[in-house]
């Protein structure tokens with residue numbers, strides 16, 4: 001059962017094509033990271049998903065309904081825009097109460113719900129302070145609270161951690177990870193930080209030039225990269241990095257093997273990495289080694305490069 005189904009969506013702003021036949025399906029309960037270059041079309045996609053815009057062609061369904069089709073579906077979808085702001089003079093609790101009222105949370109449940117969300121996003125102690133005194137990280141968590149307060153089935157978060165320091169990112173991830181693991185909550189968030197998509201998502205979709213150019217399981221995407229695995233082995237006193245490098249150069253899958261001081265440095269194709277590691281282990285007195293695998297970042301670069309630069 002899909003929470004989100006976008007088929008061949010097109011959206012133009014005058015001469016600019018923001019979405020150029022974008023298709024994406026997200027199952028209920030999935031957490032999907034949207035990666036993309038600037039101007040790839042991610043925000044436009046979110047705006048279609050919350051019914052703020054309609055596609056010029058193609059179709060968009062959220063929880064089996066057209067999102068422009070009425071308030072009932074929209075209430076089940078929580079959207080955190082990239083630049084969410086709050087009136088400075090309100091407290092965090094007042095902001096959440098306002099959102100709860102706007103999103104149809106019953107009056108008698110409202111205070112309880114707000115208190116629970118404050119707890120979830122770690123703002124209970126700051127709940128009655130004015131928002132103007134909040135740090136960037138606190139404001140982002142309050143933003144997440146505004147979308148959680150109506151207990152949504154689908155969360156759409158547009159670059160939610162942009163501009164946060166590492167502690168702020170970590171705190172945000174803790175909250176989002178806990179929310180996303182709850183049964184039946186579907187999360188789609190966009191990010192330029194590939195590490196956070198690796199950490200939080202089962203699946204990633206790369207958006208480029210208004211289309212999804214690669215989509216799949218995060219581990220499978222990582223393996224699609226054309227970049228090499230690098231192994232650095234520190235040789236012991238009986239080892240000879242130079243002659244080990246010489247022997248390894250003829251091995252299948254080894255792209256480069258060199259000696260760097262007491263270290264043997266070998267670059268190999270990801271598919272042959274295991275066999276090459278064995279060969280390194282057998283190549284003499286190896287004390288320890290490190291392996292640097294190509295991350296999602298290189299898979300992203302490969303996917304975007306394959307499609308050429310955006311026109």
Ligand SMILES: Nc1ncnc2c1ncn2[C@@H]1O[C@H](COP(=O)(O)OP(=O)(O)OP(=O)(O)O)[C@@H](O)[C@H]1O
Pocket residue numbers: 013016017018036037038039040041042043044045
């Ligand atoms: N209201 C608008 N009017 C005109 N052009 C727009 C409008 N909104 C977006 N665009 C253009 O559509 C394209 C897609 O923009 P969009 O904001 O959806 O991309 P994005 O992936 O969210 O980018 P970023 O990562 O930079 O936020 C861009 O070329 C952008 O300049």
